[in-house]
Structure formats: structure tokens, C-alpha cells
Amino acid sequence: MKNWITYFETPWIMGAIAGLLSGALSAACILIVVSPASAHQIITSLSHLAWPLIVLLIVFWLRKELRALIGRVRKGKFPGGAFEFDSQAPPASQVIPPTNSAAPAAPPTRVTTARQQARGEMENRILKTLWTKQVNRFPKYEGVWTFRLQSGAEEFFAFREAAGKLMADSLVTETDTGQIALTREGFEFCKKHYNEFPDDLPEWWPNETLDPEKLKIALGQ
Numbered sequence: 001m002k003n004w005i006t007y008f009e010t011p012w013i014m015g016a017i018a019g020l021l022s023g024a025l026s027a028a029c030i031l032i033v034v035s036p037a038s039a040h041q042i043i044t045s046l047s048h049l050a051w052p053l054i055v056l057l058i059v060f061w062l063r064k065e066l067r068a069l070i071g072r073v074r075k076g077k078f079p080g081g082a083f084e085f086d087s088q089a090p091p092a093s094q095v096i097p098p099t100n101s102a103a104p105a106a107p108p109t110r111v112t113t114a115r116q117q118a119r120g121e122m123e124n125r126i127l128k129t130l131w132t133k134q135v136n137r138f139p140k141y142e143g144v145w146t147f148r149l150q151s152g153a154e155e156f157f158a159f160r161e162a163a164g165k166l167m168a169d170s171l172v173t174e175t176d177t178g179q180i181a182l183t184r185e186g187f188e189f190c191k192k193h194y195n196e197f198p199d200d201l202p203e204w205w206p207n208e209t210l211d212p213e214k215l216k217i218a219l220g221q
Contacts, residue, residue, distance in 0.1 A: 122162035146179035
């Protein structure tokens with residue numbers, strides 16, 4: 001249903017709605033110059049088209065709100081039933097399950113020291129989460145651990161912005177399915193700076209902590 005709502009943002013749908021409105025205005029102008037009998041026929045015809053046009057306009061105007069509402073649907077019944085909604089959009093803990101894939105090639109861009117010092121909280125959260133899960137599964141970087149947030153999560157836009165900055169610094173990469181992973185450069189960066197991640201900085205999947213033995217392997221000890 002979320003994809004269906006998205007169709008109303010496409011140019012051809014917006015053009016169709018504009019066309020319907022234009023047609024309705026043209027018909028209204030015709031009423032001025034036609035006979036009363038013809039005007040009655042036109043009004044009758046337009047009355048049959050009015051309600052679907054109104055529905056289209058309502059969906060178009062409320063498309064963002066409807067998408068957010070659909071993202072909160074927990075369960076529903078049809079016909080004659082009722083939908084149940086979460087109290088808010090899916091939180092960050094509702095992350096799409098991670099997948100393991102082959103290690104991607106790191107872009108050649110180098111990370112600047114000034115950029116490292118200016119890194120924000122969300123960027124560090126992403127790095128800390130990726131580092132913990134990467135070390136626990138692939139401490140020698142023989143593969144990568146990936147994850148992404150659902151688009152309905154409250155932190156989604158902040159997450160995407162921070163991930164974009166990390167990709168610009170070549171610390172993370174993005175798969176074809178929109179999941180992010182540490183690059184080789186990001187892995188080496190975390191090896192040098194993982195102790196700088198604040199202890200109280202939350203991770204996604206907080207119950208999984210860094211495995212000390214796997215950490216030794218990652219650090220080459």
C-alpha cells in the first residue's frame with residue numbers, strides 16, 4: 001500500500017489530476033453558453049465523476065500523512081473490521097534484519113582529520129554499530145555485515161544524512177538493496193578509533209556487545 005500511495009507523487013499522476021481539474025473548469029464554462037437542458041445533462045455527468053475526483057485529491061494532498069500512517073499499521077481486518085496502529089512510527093529498534101555479503105571495494109577517497117573530529121552523534125552510532133557486528137562476524141574483514149533502517153523510523157532521515165556523509169568519507173558503502181556496510185577503509189578507521197566511541201552511545205541491537213576474543217583477531221593481537 002505504501003508503494004501505491006507513492007504513485008500519487010509521480011509526474012503523470014499529478015498531470016492527470018491537473019487534467020481532471022482543467023476539464024471540470026472547462027465544463028463549468030460551457031454551462032454558461034449552453035441551453036438549460038444541456039446544462040442539466042452536463043451537471044448530471046459531472047456528478048458521477050465528482051466523488052472519484054475528490055478521493056484522488058484527498059489522497060494526493062494527504063499522501064505523506066497516509067504513507068506514515070500505513071507504516072504504523074500493525075494488523076487489520078477486512079471487511080467490516082478495524083485496523084490497529086502503533087502509537088508512533090517504527091522506532092530505530094525496528095531495523096530490517098542484517099544480511100552478510102561479500103566485501104565491497106572501498107572508494108579511493110581519503111578521510112580528512114578535520115572531518116573525523118567533526119563527526120556527529122548519528123555518524124558515530126552507525127560506525128559503532130557496524131564495528132561491533134562486523135568484528136563479531138568477520139573480524140578479518142573476510143565479509144561484511146550490513147543493515148538499514150525502515151523508511152518509517154523516526155530517525156530515518158537523520159540516519160540517511162549521516163550515512164551519506166560517511167559514504168562521502170569512504171568509511172561506509174551501500175549495497176543495491178540500500179543496506180550500508182563498513183568499507184575496508186572504514187574498518188581500518190574503526191580499528192584505530194573504536195575506543196573513542198562513547199560508552200553511553202546507543203547502538204542498534206544493543207544486546208549484542210563486542211566480543212573480546214574477536215576484537216583481538218580484528219586488531220591482529
